[in-house]
Amino acid sequence: MTKENLEIILSKYPVNKKDGLLPILQEIQNEQGYLTDELLAAVGKYLNLPANKVYGVATFYDQFRFHPQGLYHIRICRGTACHLFGTSTYLDELEKQLKVKAGTTSKDRKFSIEIANCLGACESAPILHINESFYTHVTPADLDRIIHTLKEKTE
Ligand code: FES
Structure with missing residues (x-):
C-alpha cells in the first residue's frame, strides 16, 4: 500500500479518535x-x-490477516457444528497435502489456510470456503477431490 493510499483512508477518520481503529484496519x-x-x-x-494496543485489537479479531493470501485462500470452519463433523481431521489433511500451515501462506503463494470460528451456515456443516466458493456437507471423499483439483490447477 502506498503512503498516499494510507493517507486517503486515514483522512476519512478524525485524528486521535480511537473509534476509527476497527474501520481503518x-x-x-x-x-x-x-x-x-x-x-x-x-x-x-x-x-x-x-x-x-493496535496490535492487540488487530490480533483479537479473526477477520484480520498478517500475511498475503495465497492464490487459493481456504477458510476451514472449526465452529461447533463443523467441528463435530471432524473438520480437525480435514485441516490436518489440507495442511499435509498442500504443505501449508493454518494461519500462513505457502512459500510459493499458491495456498493459504485460515481457521474460521463459524461461517454462518451450520446447517450445511461441515463447510469449506475457497476464494469465492462455498463447499457444504463436505465428506472426506469431497475433500480428497477438492485437494486434487487445487493441486491440478496450480501445477
Ligand atoms: S460451525 Fe461451521 S458454519 Fe457454523
Whole structure:
C-alpha cells in the first residue's frame, strides 16, 4: 500500500479518535489484503494509540490477516457444528497435502489456510470456503477431490 493510499483512508477518520481503529484496519485490509507492522504503527500514530494496543485489537479479531493470501485462500470452519463433523481431521489433511500451515501462506503463494470460528451456515456443516466458493456437507471423499483439483490447477 502506498503512503498516499494510507493517507486517503486515514483522512476519512478524525485524528486521535480511537473509534476509527476497527474501520481503518478493515479498509486497509480490503485494499491491501493484509496488515503489516508498519501499517499498524502508522494507524496507532494517527489515532494516538500505543502500537501494542493496535496490535492487540488487530490480533483479537479473526477477520484480520498478517500475511498475503495465497492464490487459493481456504477458510476451514472449526465452529461447533463443523467441528463435530471432524473438520480437525480435514485441516490436518489440507495442511499435509498442500504443505501449508493454518494461519500462513505457502512459500510459493499458491495456498493459504485460515481457521474460521463459524461461517454462518451450520446447517450445511461441515463447510469449506475457497476464494469465492462455498463447499457444504463436505465428506472426506469431497475433500480428497477438492485437494486434487487445487493441486491440478496450480501445477
Ligand atoms: S460451525 Fe461451521 S458454519 Fe457454523
